[in-house]
Amino acid sequence: MTQYPSLHMIIDGTRVSGGNRRTSAVINPATGETLGELPLADAADLDRALEVAQSGFAIWRKSTPQERAAVLQGAARLMVERADEIARVATLEEGKPFAEAKMELMMNVGLFNFYAGEVFRLYGRELVRPEGQRSTVRWEPVGPVAAFAPWNFPLGNPGRKLGAPIAAGCSVILKSAEETPASALAILQCLLDAGLPKEVAQAVFGVPDEVSRHLLGSPIIRKLSFTGSTVVGKHLARLATENMQRTTMELGGHGPVLVFNDADVDKALANAVGGKYRNAGQVCVSPTRFIVQEDVFERFRDGFIEGARKVVVGNGLDPATTMGPMANPRRPDAMERLIGDALAKGAKLGAGGTRLGNQGYFYAPSVISEVPLDAAIMTEEPFGPVAIVNPYATEEQMIAEANRLPYGLAAYNWTNDAARQRRLAAQIEAGMVGINSHMIGGADAPFGGVKWSGHGSEDGPEGVKACMVLKAVHEG
Numbered sequence: 082m083t084q085y086p087s088l089h090m091i092i093d094g095t096r097v098s099g100g101n102r103r104t105s106a107v108i109n110p111a112t113g114e115t116l117g118e119l120p121l122a123d124a125a126d127l128d129r130a131l132e133v134a135q136s137g138f139a140i141w142r143k144s145t146p147q148e149r150a151a152v153l154q155g156a157a158r159l160m161v162e163r164a165d166e167i168a169r170v171a172t173l174e175e176g177k178p179f180a181e182a183k184m185e186l187m188m189n190v191g192l193f194n195f196y197a198g199e200v201f202r203l204y205g206r207e208l209v210r211p212e213g214q215r216s217t218v219r220w221e222p223v224g225p226v227a228a229f230a231p232w233n234f235p236l237g238n239p240g241r242k243l244g245a246p247i248a249a250g251c252s253v254i255l256k257s258a259e260e261t262p263a264s265a266l267a268i269l270q271c272l273l274d275a276g277l278p279k280e281v282a283q284a285v286f287g288v289p290d291e292v293s294r295h296l297l298g299s300p301i302i303r304k305l306s307f308t309g310s311t312v313v314g315k316h317l318a319r320l321a322t323e324n325m326q327r328t329t330m331e332l333g334g335h336g337p338v339l340v341f342n343d344a345d346v347d348k349a350l351a352n353a354v355g356g357k358y359r360n361a362g363q364v365c366v367s368p369t370r371f372i373v374q375e376d377v378f379e380r381f382r383d384g385f386i387e388g389a390r391k392v393v394v395g396n397g398l399d400p401a402t403t404m405g406p407m408a409n410p411r412r413p414d415a416m417e418r419l420i421g422d423a424l425a426k427g428a429k430l431g432a433g434g435t436r437l438g439n440q441g442y443f444y445a446p447s448v449i450s451e452v453p454l455d456a457a458i459m460t461e462e463p464f465g466p467v468a469i470v471n472p473y474a475t476e477e478q479m480i481a482e483a484n485r486l487p488y489g490l491a492a493y494n495w496t497n498d499a500a501r502q503r504r505l506a507a508q509i510e511a512g513m514v515g516i517n518s519h520m521i522g523g524a525d526a527p528f529g530g531v532k533w534s535g536h537g538s539e540d541g542p543e544g545v546k547a548c549m550v551l552k553a554v555h556e557g
């Protein structure tokens with residue numbers, strides 16, 4: 082059985098903890114027990130990390146594609162070797178079922194291997210010029226990156242935040258969520274053990290607002306990469322303007338799912354129920370607003386309720402569990418508030434609507450239907466295990482509802498009408514659109530949103546290019 086590891090920061094390759102530093106407790110969300118005490122950075126720690134990141138950039142910008150590929154592939158291999166141990170730590174910290182944690186880790190493996198190939202394709206172009214002149218357009222690494230990763234994908238978020246800058250030739254200071262530090266440290270350790278120079282990637286933890294103000298307040302940092310809520314994202318984007326840092330912002334969503342009368346309802350249900358309760362709904366691309374055409378509404382709603390009741394809620398380390406607890410006490414509180422408000426405004430409760438058990442942060446897989454637009458949950462990202470199922474008459478109304486909110490991250494559509502599929506692909510305002518599929522990501526595909534869901538992409542060639550800048554060189 083894996084012990085929960087001791088906690089530290091990694092600054093200049095050294096494990097940093099103790100001293101007079103403040104600490105914060107890491108809690109197992111399935112039991113409420115304290116797993117460990119996390120040291121929090123003080124100003125001197127952050128200054129040291131910045132100084133090291135500057136020297137790390139000087140080293141890594143000169144690295145060859147072969148060196149970058151060797152580190153990324155080596156780290157991917159170590160993640161596979163250590164998969165059970167690492168996934169177990171993620172489940173202890175975040176609560177998700179062990180199998181989900183392992184799948185998340187394998188997504189990092191796929192991404193690092195993809196980036197290991199991509200590092201050979203970061204070339205620019207040479208312009209047509211008369212003999213004796215030469216003009217080239219080059220991609221260069223942007224510089225030291227400050228990366229902030231949330232708790233919901235404790236392995237995948239740090240993987241994205243570390244992999245892209247390293248592929249691009251940048252250095253990176255990662256502040257992953259204080260709720261799930263050991264998972265992030267495990268990913269960074271794989272990179273360091275695979276030969277990444279110790280100055281290139283570091284991990285700090287702290288009081289989030291202190292750390293982000295300190296790092297973004299330094300001109301050493303050339304790029305901000307943030308995943309989290311829109312409200313925090315806007316705050317950080319404002320901080321980044323002071324030093325004109327480039328930004329990649331992966332923010333909130335409120336995933337619409339359009340189910341038309343001509344859809345394969347059984348297939349839509351199988352995908353939607355699985356997608357909804359993955360990681361207890363704490364997923365930025367979670368399917369949330371089910372916008373269902375009238376003829377299939379009752380069948381879809383009742384099928385969803387039946388599916389929700391079959392979800393096995395429990396400790397993520399129990400192999401029978403298909404949905405773990407919510408990751409922290411803020412989430413069941415939010416569920417209670419949002420579902421309570423919807424029901425008070427006339428929504429119907431189909432399943433769940435309650436906390437479960439007397440320890441940890443469990444909330445029942447829930448379905449609410451016929452939810453009025455003035456309910457807070459129709460606007461606020463619920464980030465939890467609740468499906469909102471509402472009936473609509475026409476395609477026009479359904480598209481209008483999908484586009485009503487300021488969010489535009491992932492949207493899903495179920496229809497067998499080919500012409501309608503094309504209209505939806507064109508008209509839905511989202512960074513990622515699924516048509517008869519809930520698989521909207523991949524190592525080779527850009528992941529990101531539009532409108533208040535943010536800007537920039539992670540994954541794909543775009544994820545690496547987001548850590549690079551262009552330079553045009555004209556030689557006479």
Ligand code: NAD
Nearest residue numbers: 230231232233258289290293309310313332333365462464
């Ligand atoms: P939150 O908005 O306070 O925090 C979200 C993340 O941002 C956390 O990882 C947190 O550590 C970090 N953060 C907060 N303030 C920060 C700051 N000033 N500087 C740097 N990082 C900061 O709230 P929360 O309770 O952790 O999560 C609530 C909401 O956040 C959810 O309802 C959801 O909408 C959103 N969220 C989104 C994602 C995502 O993948 N897009 C992930 C986690 C949370």
